[in-house]
Amino acid sequence: MSARALFAHPRAGGAALLCALMLAACGGDDDGQTGASAPEDSRAASPTVLHWTLPEYVAPDDWAWNLPDYFPPPRVPADNPMRAEKVALGRWLFYDKRLSGNGTQACATCHEQRRAFSDGRARALGSTGVVHPRGAMALVNVAWNATYTWANSALPSLERQIPNPIFGTEPVELGVSDDAVAVVLERLRADSRYPAMFAAAFGTEQISWQRIMQAIASFERTLVSVNSRYDHYLQGKATLTDAELNGLRVFHEAQCDTCHGGPNFTDQFISADTREIRVRYHNVGLYNLDGQGAYPADSEGVFEITANLADIGAFRAPTLRNIEVSAPYMHDGSLATLEEVVDLFAEGGWHILEGPLAGDGRASPLKSRLVRARALSAQERADLVAFLKTLTDPAFLTDPSLSDPFQEGAR
Ligand code: HEC
Ligand code: HEC
Known part of the structure; x- marks a missing residue:
């Protein structure tokens, strides 16, 4: 994939949530222990860190988020406030195959609820049969992400991300080409349900791409998962087994939470309360691949955006909520099980002995210092996996308000 394809798409309609941000890139420590920027001349040797200062947030709506007290509400863009009718419309559009150029795929084709809105494939398969260099991400608490996709520092909001799957050509997902732009709108207008739903959501029956994208983004903000057994444990409503508690201890001791920390188990978390963040990959x-830390050329991480050599292979730390159901893992689905992922972090990298991807990731000079060999016993590794499974939220995976409305056949 080219950096161009992922960069803000010219069609990006919805105004960006974070355009008011002060954006500054500079070199910095990967482990978050120093606040200072690296000196200018060492910049190429340090992974990119974005320092963002956010304006004070005033909610543009009175949406009831129903969150536990340790989970502050997200920032909703002022020009796309939450509204029940818009969310309802967005849900239909998310599941509507007519939204793809050739009518074969919906967002939900690659983002299935029972898999925490991922698709079970190592790499996504677009509507025209093209294999994506990366896997479909789980969509869990996406309203709070600092940036979107596996590694794109230039996509700071859902409104900015959504043109990619719809109009993107490198690679194709829904494949709405220039020819199909008007055709898809006609298809939707021909469904007698939609004009009324657009009117309820936006005030008039007009069906436009801008409205389609805003409605889907609003629906995506309702993909909220805060009812795992771990949440219930935090709230004193459930207990964890000894193995799970030991896994939680290992999670802290092995510093997993430096990158997968906070209420959403990721360091890329922005809420209504956030005023400053350092965005890292x-x-x-x-x-x-080459002893210098090279990654396969089709997916080189945020380096594709920043062109900073120290960013090769640098990806976003994704949320670990519902991780049990979103296998296979990592940006390219290369690890099949949670046991393998835990082995990677316990060994301080992944060692591939043969084939075109052979190489010893443990010795990569580009690797984060936090990923290093740790003396974890087989029992500790198993307990860590047991803990990760406490982050599964069955209510989220079966919530009828997030399910396919076409199956239900009702509004
Ligand atoms: C062909 C499969 C496919 C389809 C169809 C698809 N996606 Fe995705 N989605 C992906 C892949 C692959 C990624 C990761 C992209 C990357 O990192 O380059 C992704 C990433 C995302 C993300 C980023 C999540 C995060 O945490 O950063 C969002 C949001 C998203 N998709 C929403 C949508 C929406 C909305 C639609 C429909 C308009 C859609 N997707 C259609 C495969 C798909
Ligand atoms: C230096 C930051 C960092 C640390 C420390 C870290 N992770 Fe990660 N983790 C990441 C990143 C980045 C990815 C995605 C990498 C990729 O796709 O190439 C990831 C991916 C994962 C995944 C797969 C996610 C998915 O959706 O495919 C799991 C599970 C995971 N980490 C668990 C852990 C555990 C358990 C620990 C501690 C033993 C840990 N991580 C420590 C940054 C980190």
């Missing part, structure tokens, strides 16, 4: 030593 991390190389976890999955590949080391």
Whole structure:
């Protein structure tokens, strides 16, 4: 995939949530222990860190988020406030195959509820049969992400991300080409349900791409998962087994929470309360093709955006909520099980012995310092996996308000 394809799409309609941000890129420590920027001349040797200062947030709506007290509400863009009718419309559009150029795929084709809105494939398969270099991400608490997709520092809002799957050509997902732009709108207008739903959501029956994208983004903000057994444990409503508690201890001791920390188990978390954030990407030593830390050319991490050599192989630390159901893992689905992922972090990288991807990720010079060999016993590794499974939220995976409305056949 080219950096161009992922960069803000010219069609990006919805005004960006964070355009008021002060954006500054500079070199910095990967482990978050120093606040200072690296000196200018060492910049190429340090992974990119974005320092963002956010304006004070005033909610543009009175949406009831129903969150536990340790989970502050997200920032909703002022020009796309939450509204029940808009969310309802967005849900239909998310599941509507007519939204793809050739009518074969919906967002939900690659983002299935029972898999925490991922698709079970290592790499996504677009509507025209093209294989994506990366896997479909789980969509869990996406309203709070600092940036979107596996590694794109230029996509700071859902409104900015959504043109990619719809109009993107490198690679194709829904494949709405220039020819199909008007055709898809006609298809939707021909469904007698839609004009009324657009009117309820936006005030008039007009069906436009801008409205389609705003409605889907509003629906995406309702993909909220805060009812795992771990949440119930935090709230004193459930207990964890000894193995799970030991896994939680290992999770802290092995510093997993430096990158997968906070209420959403990721360091890229922005809420109504956030005023400052350092946005980071991390190389976890999955590949080391040449001894210098090289990654396969089709997916080189945020380096594709920043062109900073120190960012090769650096990806966003995704949320770990519902991780049990979103296998296979990592940006390219290269690890099949949670046991393998835990082995990677316990060994301090992934060692591939043969084949075109052979190389010792443990020895990558680009790897984060936090990914290093740790003396974890087989029992501790198993307990860590047991803990990760406490982050599964069955209510989220079966919530009828997030399910396919076409199946239900009702509004
Ligand atoms: C062909 C499969 C496919 C389809 C169809 C698809 N996606 Fe995705 N989605 C992906 C892949 C692959 C990624 C990761 C992209 C990357 O990192 O380059 C992704 C990432 C995302 C993300 C980023 C999540 C995060 O945490 O950063 C969002 C949001 C998203 N998709 C929403 C949508 C919406 C909305 C639609 C429909 C308009 C859609 N997707 C259609 C495969 C798909
Ligand atoms: C230096 C930051 C960092 C640390 C420390 C870290 N991770 Fe990660 N983790 C990441 C990144 C970045 C990815 C995605 C890497 C990729 O796709 O190439 C990831 C991916 C994962 C995934 C797969 C996610 C998915 O959706 O495919 C799991 C599970 C995971 N980490 C668990 C852990 C555990 C358990 C620990 C501690 C033993 C840990 N991580 C430590 C940054 C980190």
